Amino acid sequence: MKKKMTIKEIARELDVSISTVSKAMSNSSEISQDTIDKVQAFAKLYNYKPNNIALSLKNKKTKNIAVLIPEIVHHFFTMIISGIEHKANELGYNVIVCLSNESFDKEVINMETMANGSIDGFLLSLSKDTLLKKDFHHLREVINQGMPLVMFDRTTDEIYCDKVIIDxxxxxxxxxxxxxxxxxxxxxxxxxxxxxxxxxxxxxxxxxxxxxxxxxxxxxxxxxxxxxxxxxxxxxxxxxxxxxxxxxxxxxxxxxxxxxxxxxxxxxxxxxxxxxxxxxxxxxxxxxxxxxxxxxHGFEMGEKAAKMLIDRLEKGDDDSSYRTEVIKTSILQRESTKPI
Amino acid sequence: MKKKMTIKEIARELDVSISTVSKAMSNSSEISQDTIDKVQAFAKLYNYKPNNIALSLKNKKTKNIAVLIPEIVHHFFTMIISGIEHKANELGYNVIVCLSNESFDKEVINMETMANGSIDGFLLSLSKDTLLKKDFHHLREVINQGMPLVMFDRTTDEIYCDKVIIDxxxxxxxxxxxxxxxxxxxxxxxxxxxxxxxxxxxxxxxxxxxxxxxxxxxxxxxxxxxxxxxxxxxxxxxxxxxxxxxxxxxxxxxxxxxxxxxxxxxxxxxxxxxxxxxxxxxxxxxxxxxxxxxxxHGFEMGEKAAKMLIDRLEKGDDDSSYRTEVIKTSILQRESTKPI
DNA sequence: AGAGGCTGCGAAAACGTTTTAGTGTTGAGA
DNA sequence: TCTCAACACTAAAACGTTTTCGCAGCCTCT
Known part of the structure; x- marks a missing residue:
């Protein structure tokens, strides 16, 4: 079991400073080409990969988004997840899946455990239970903390945020x-x-x-x-x-x-x-x-929701110009209806 | 938009040291009851929640596990995910879902991006492509780094690790x-x-x-x-x-x-x-x-796989006593067969 | 009164990274 | 020869925690 390589290790082995290694890895112009080559060769040899957690802490960005849905054993939701995953990956994000099982309590708990730094933003489809209770304080809280939230499919008018819906x-x-x-x-x-x-x-x-x-x-x-x-x-x-x-x-x-x-x-x-x-x-x-x-078009809906969330994360336009995108539907004529 | 509360903030406001706050939050016996009460009251008031990323960095544990599957739009896989999610949540872990879309390359990329600190362990079902290529170097690499890996359903004999399979x-x-x-x-x-x-x-x-x-x-x-x-x-x-x-x-x-x-x-x-x-x-x-x-019994399979992984994470028995669990199947008699 | 032991708290290191602000050496121009 | 800039690099802070160690002050014995 190989020990995990860190910048610190590299610095020690190569007898340079930590900062030099960091800069060499990013091809900084402050560092001589000789040193850059040396450091990068060493890093490659020992298969160095920067630690994501440390980066997250530093940058205050995790590159993770959470998608919280009522159920996963539903074709429509799996299509949405596929779309989300596809778009998120394309844009360099990972997807954490949480299930509320249609329960208000689990929805709240999930949001709370996620909102403490683990993720950059939420993708949410409301549980039946929440829709019934009409209690959306957990959404308000998350939004107040400045964490972007995009709702899809099962939404509510009581919360102002980006939305993607079917008409x-x-x-x-x-x-x-x-x-x-x-x-x-x-x-x-x-x-x-x-x-x-x-x-x-x-x-x-x-x-x-x-x-x-x-x-x-x-x-x-x-x-x-x-x-x-x-x-x-x-x-x-x-x-x-x-x-x-x-x-x-x-x-x-x-x-x-x-x-x-x-x-x-x-x-x-x-x-x-x-x-x-x-x-x-x-x-x-x-x-x-x-x-x-x-x-x-669930896949498309997922893609669009992911894109809206990530746009907001990266552009940072908090000017509350919330948008609601409507995904068009179409009718697929098969055998159970008479041709028009 | 409320600013995020940190231990540092609390310490400053209450005019005590950072360590005192940290200890007070965990009811340490080193701290007087007075101070504990004061700190906790303040923390509650301002809705303080410890930052997960910082904790992950400190503890070298993320409490995240990745599940990498070929496809999500399949009832069996969604049942497995449900099982994984259920058990993982129960044990305090989050689930990051990655899709390989049956592609070897995407499987490799996914594993590499995940293995740099973002997660504590892998749950994996091999893609068709990988099965065809019989190239498992990415699995070996991950295992060599000391990251636990549990394979389920689509496995291979060439890799030694915990497995959960159907007979x-x-x-x-x-x-x-x-x-x-x-x-x-x-x-x-x-x-x-x-x-x-x-x-x-x-x-x-x-x-x-x-x-x-x-x-x-x-x-x-x-x-x-x-x-x-x-x-x-x-x-x-x-x-x-x-x-x-x-x-x-x-x-x-x-x-x-x-x-x-x-x-x-x-x-x-x-x-x-x-x-x-x-x-x-x-x-x-x-x-x-x-x-x-x-x-x-996909749900059960997911639960069992998650449990095996988390057990290994927490017990840390690296003594390579890898187990292979077999999930029993049963036959559900419906209308398409004659009664026996 | 001095030794020793609690009690309650703080300083600092550590996790792995990036970045800002130096620092020392060299060379060129005056 | 002095000054200044350029170059190549380093030190240290910062992100938010936990934890180890240390240190006062006070009390209690003898």
């Missing part, structure tokens, strides 16, 4: 419009409870699209899911009690499970019943039939 | 046995090329199970996939040219795609044809019909 209302509007154009009239909606901003916005898009198309809104066609374990039963209820010719699910799971129920009940898809999901995951891609879906 | 051969043996017990005789195998140790081992389990059951091996029933984009065609070829009553896929995607092809060709599942996949992802769960699958 959920529009995306959902487009999906419904797509169904209507393809000839559907009675469109069921499977969504989340309203405290998830995403569910609320997507519901709104649904409502607006129906309105603009002159189709009356039927509340009985809207199913709100709180916990995933009630999903199947609520969908069965829907099929038992209502008639409809299309289903829009605010995520791919909802759509796929509904599609399966339709399949079991002998509906022809998409001739008798059409389906659109949200978020282009593996489920949509390999469902039977394959699911038409709203693509959220 | 792939046995898992696959069990799956095939399951099919045989349920009455299947001609079982197709959809696997990866042999350089992926996982594909190789699972193939071996398949071979052994057939042998032990006295079923002759038919090489034509084995399909090897290299790139995912050739998957569908190779499966179609299989259906075109061979007859069989069961399919075992070495991951869930292979099994699901094959099942879909069977579905399209009108086979009754599982009566006429059975399917088993590997790794209990979302695809298996929501496939139609739901897919019987070998559960790998």
């Amino acid at each position: 959920d209302a529009r995306a959902s509007y487009n999906a419904i419009q797509h169904l209507i154009y393809s000839g559907c009239q009675r469109i069921a909606l499977i969504t989340t409870e309203d405290y998830i901003s995403i569910g609320k916005l997507r519901t709104q898009g649904y409502v607006n699209a129906l309105y603009d198309a002159g189709i009356p809104l039927d509340e009985d066609l809207i199913v709100k899911i709180d916990k995933d374990d009630e999903l199947e039963n609520k969908i069965k209820d829907l099929f038992d009690n209502q008639q409809f010719d299309a289903v829009f699910g605010v995520n791919e799971l909802y759509a796929v499970v509904a599609m399966r129920e339709a399949h079991n009940r002998g509906f022809k898809i998409p001739q008798e019943m059409s389906f659109i999901g949200f978020s282009d995951g593996i489920l949509s891609k390999y469902a039977y039939p394959t699911l038409t879906t709203v693509i959220q | 792939d051969a046995r898992a696959s043996y069990n799956a095939i046995q399951h099919l045989i017990y349920s009455g299947c005789q001609r079982i197709a195998l959809i696997t990866t090329e042999d350089y992926i140790s996982i594909g190789k081992l699972r193939t071996q389990g398949y071979v052994n199970a057939l042998y032990d059951a006295g079923i002759p091996l038919d090489e034509d029933l084995i399909v090897k996939i290299d790139k995912d984009d050739e998957l569908e065609n190779k499966i179609k070829d299989l259906f075109d040219n061979q007859q069989f009553d069961a399919v075992f896929g070495v991951n869930e995607l292979y099994a699901v795609v094959a099942m879909r092809e069977a579905h399209n060709r009108g086979f009754k599942i599982p009566q006429e044809m059975s399917f088993i996949g590997f790794s209990d992802g979302i695809l298996s769960k929501y496939a139609y019909p739901t897919l019987t699958t070998v559960i790998q």
Whole structure:
């Protein structure tokens, strides 16, 4: 086990001062070419690499950013992380991943343990719990300490900071419009409870699209899911009690499970019943039939969020000109809807 | 924006020495209760938190561990990460996620940038590229520097270190046995090329199970996939040219795609044809019909790997008594196989 | 009253680096 | 020969901690 080389070691071995070594390593013009060569050769030989922690302490920069998300076992979030990691690496940053598991407490703890010098900035998507509690003091605290924070996907209006979001209302509007154009009239909606901003916005898009198309809104066609374990039963209820010719699910799971129920009940898809999901995951891609879906471009969202954070870190424009970037969605037509 | 509180600040404000503050914060017996109270009250008031970087430098410990994986957009890997994160957090460590994207070069670069003080140890699953090249110098280097390394899932025999693996051969043996017990005789195998140790081992389990059951091996029933984009065609070829009553896929995607092809060709599942996949992802769960699958317990694997690494970090038993832990698999019977 | 032992605190080193502000030697110009 | 600049290098501070050692002052024994 080789001992770790430090500048100090090199200085001692080469019988020069610490400062000389440091400057030689950075090709400073203060140092003679002879010395530079000597030092760099020695450093290379012994595989010297500057200690990152020492650099961080000196520069007050860690080149680390934290991304705090509710869950990692979700295609959309992993795409976002991929995007973040990709962009961050490109710009010389490392990514520390923290999971809140949808818990307010864990979100707070994670932010506190990270905010003591370990990282330069935060990338955050709020937990359900936090959204419910509407308690954002931990975000305020971090921002007050001067640590940049960029929120993505699950955000709140109560905090002023950079944000990257999907235009959920529009995306959902487009999906419904797509169904209507393809000839559907009675469109069921499977969504989340309203405290998830995403569910609320997507519901709104649904409502607006129906309105603009002159189709009356039927509340009985809207199913709100709180916990995933009630999903199947609520969908069965829907099929038992209502008639409809299309289903829009605010995520791919909802759509796929509904599609399966339709399949079991002998509906022809998409001739008798059409389906659109949200978020282009593996489920949509390999469902039977394959699911038409709203693509959220998670990778791009991650890249953009990372870029916004790092820009703020490096440009340091604290002039609170916070921006909110909207990631466009698109519809990927597959087998579960009729061609327009 | 509040200025960051440091020990130095507190010392100055309270007109005591730096050492006194430090000791007071840790309730040292050297300091009078009066002073302790005074210091702690002040610290709390100004929300003092010790700077992690300074601590890292002093202690030569960062309380960070890196996990380097080939891909994050995979259910199995996200489960592993969840497990790692969970255990690491429990033990007071943060997790830095690095992605190699199956590239040897990125794996090397990631390890080098991490190994300069940023982390205390590595959790690693090898990239395909590295497995192909069989070049492990970067691992040796890291180990030589005295940095603990725990490999999981995709490992190599050429490197001595702690490992956590699935007993792939046995898992696959069990799956095939399951099919045989349920009455299947001609079982197709959809696997990866042999350089992926996982594909190789699972193939071996398949071979052994057939042998032990006295079923002759038919090489034509084995399909090897290299790139995912050739998957569908190779499966179609299989259906075109061979007859069989069961399919075992070495991951869930292979099994699901094959099942879909069977579905399209009108086979009754599982009566006429059975399917088993590997790794209990979302695809298996929501496939139609739901897919019987070998559960790998990724979360547990992550937890165990994290624990092994942290144990080594804290106990510091460098006596090279490297262990290899084997995570047991189990079979989750769903709709795609006949009950035994 | 002197020796010894607590008590409560401070000075300084150490972790590994960069950077600012010198310092000594050399050579050239006056 | 004196001065000044250029050159090549070094000393020391700084980043924020912890920890070892030392040192007063006071008390208690004998």
